[in-house]
Amino acid sequence: MDSIWLLRLDADGDGPRLAVKDCIDVAGTPTTVGCRAIAEDAVPAALDAPVVATARQQGARVVGKTNLVELCRHADGVNPWTGTPPNPLDPTRIPGGSSSGSAVAVARDEADVAYGTDTGGSVRVPAACCGIVGLKTTAGRVPTHGVFEFSRTLDTVGPMARDVAGTTLGMQLLEPEFETASLDDVPLTVARLRFPGVDPTIDAAVDRALKLAGCTITETQLPEWDTWVNAANELMVYEGYWAHRHLLARADRLEPRHATDIASAAEISPRRVVDCRRVGVAATARLTALLDQHTVLALPTMAMEPPRLGERARTTYLTVPFNLTGLPALALPIPRAGSRLPASLQLVGAPYQEEVLLALGAHIEAALAAEVTG
Incomplete structure (x- = not known):
């Protein structure tokens, strides 16, 4: 197979x-x-x-x-x-x-x-x-x-x-009745999230795609980000422990890294889980406030190009906080100068605004295509 x-x-x-x-x-x-x-x-x-x-x-x-x-x-x-x-x-x-x-x-x-x-x-x-x-x-x-x-x-x-x-x-x-939104009445305002350690060619690709699409960009820093990442990851493995702990009886039939991860999550305390939930509430409030001012948030999907097999990398560093907050997010390939490997633009919207995300994604996709053909 x-x-x-x-x-x-x-x-x-x-x-x-x-x-x-x-x-x-x-x-x-x-x-x-x-x-x-x-x-x-x-x-x-x-x-x-x-x-x-x-x-x-x-x-x-x-x-x-x-x-x-x-x-x-x-x-x-x-x-x-x-x-x-x-x-x-x-x-x-x-x-x-x-x-x-x-x-x-x-x-x-x-x-x-x-x-x-x-x-x-x-x-x-x-x-x-x-x-x-x-x-x-x-x-x-x-x-x-x-x-x-x-x-x-x-x-x-x-x-x-x-x-x-x-x-x-x-x-x-x-959803059979799903339709993308019209952008006629949607301002193309973007809170551009910046993070240290992102490959400069990926950041440049994101900026270029947004500029070609005619977006109005506001530079935004989120110093709380690492706290959000840690809270999301701890909640994930804590809930994963209760969902998968029965498999430890057959740990020899699991990939070793997963058996270890499941077992180690038993040490996370209920108090820590409550703290992580509170972090999630604060993160949601912070991002919702940004989305009250801007149509979307924009950042790379990954901070680096795809790692080689066997390499370790924090591939979810720029994605997992949006699971913590429950917000919808679109990953869209965009060209990256000097590389045959594309970058990926991540657009994040307000709750239940997938219609807007896909409309804006199509608009950016068309702007990039028009540059190539024009």
Whole structure:
């Protein structure tokens, strides 16, 4: 089996081809989450998850279940048991995860739309690594019933595609009445978030894309950022402990790094969890205040180009605070001077404003295309 796919399906019809991350139930197939400890006892799902059922009602064809990082637990895309999907831009680099197979499937045109899950960046990071578009939806907007749980309060489901139009189609498969907003009455005002340590060529690519699109930019610093990152990560692993602790009885069937991560999270105290929740409330208030003044926040999706396989990097450093706050975020590939590897622009909107994010993403995409053809 190709390392992109854990299960290929023969889907009849002429509707859009949909790839589904194998942490989401598809009726008649087991949900293995890329994990031996789960796969050995897995039985076929009795029902489609709501996100799959709704897509089928719109005529989508499920063409397969895609590979992922075991238990959705890391953002590198690596899975020693099921194989690591090859990055289509450079096979020496990580594909990003945990929705690695979903990103690679659409990048290689083996699906029109793919579903991924995003708990700390697991839609946006593989989108950035593979040069495609990925949307993290507002927490609670898309049902997570029938989706394997990692972090109950941070988990989200979102679409991935080669361009903004495909990602919009993905939202329409999730919500049949979804339509992008008109930008006629939407001011193109952007709070441009700046962080130390970002590759200068990536920052320059983001600035250039926003300028070409005619955005009005306000420079913004967030000194609280590291506190937000730490709080989000602690909440994620704390909730992941309670969701996955039963697997420690079969730790020999887990990837060692995941067994270690699950066990170590038992030491996080309830008091610390409350502190992290309070940090989340403060972060939400701070970002909401910015979004009261600006249409979107803009920053890179990743601070660096995709790391090489085996390298360590903080791939979710610029993504996970938006899981803490529940805000929607779009990752959009943009050209980067002097490199064949694109950068990725991250646009963040107010709650339930995916319609605006995709409209602005399409506008930026068109501005970049017009420069090339003009």
